[in-house]
Amino acid sequence: MSSIKIRSKREGGKTQIRALISHPMETGRSRDPKTNQLIPAHHIQELIVSHNGKVVANGQLGASISKDPYFAFVLKGGEPGDKIRIEWSDNLGNTDSEEHEIK
């Protein structure tokens, strides 16, 4: 089960790409309410969106992005069958990716 959900919608010659990623996005500044210990920073640092193998967006993210981040982009064009791939990597070295086909 991938941590990434991708949706796309073609409209007026463009394709809207939306992605929802499940990730804690801990800043390293908040405390565990039970133990009062600082929760170590754990957040996505890099987000890459590719369209048919070509990188179209490259995001550098900080901890100011909300938990379970949501992103949307608008692709000029986009045809049914085109592949959208989204991958992320976080500060602890975890990565995940997901591929989606435009309908």
Added chain:
Amino acid sequence: MTATRRSFIKKTLTAGAGALASTLGWLTSLKALAAWQAENFKQGPLDDALKRLFNDQKITDSQAIAIRIPTIAENGAVVPITVSSTLPDVRAVSILVAKNPAPLAARFELSPELDTFVSARLKMAETSEVIAVAETGSGLYAARQVVKVTIGGCGG
């Protein structure tokens, strides 16, 4: 037979060296990325963050950048934002929250295949100005919007 074996060994060695080189390249780019991250997502005031990102280049306020964000956010942990622009030749969009401990929230490099359009959700520690900076071929342009936060998003 020997020749094949020889060439096989040769090929393996070259391939191995190639793989090693590409791994090294990948590692250096990772290191560069890590350095960029450490530098730009540092905690500190907004002016410092802007200076680190854009090296004192002039930032012009522009009506051609639209920030869609609630002016009052009930929950600072999740503030939806959409930045779009009609400026030509936009290469990257950065989103900063002035009063967050680390002001830079994200920077997106966008290829020409994409419209200048990015949606995300921000954490906001307190009532603050949100700034979107577009890096274009002809300079830096920014738009600002104050968002009133009733419950902070950090350490809630």
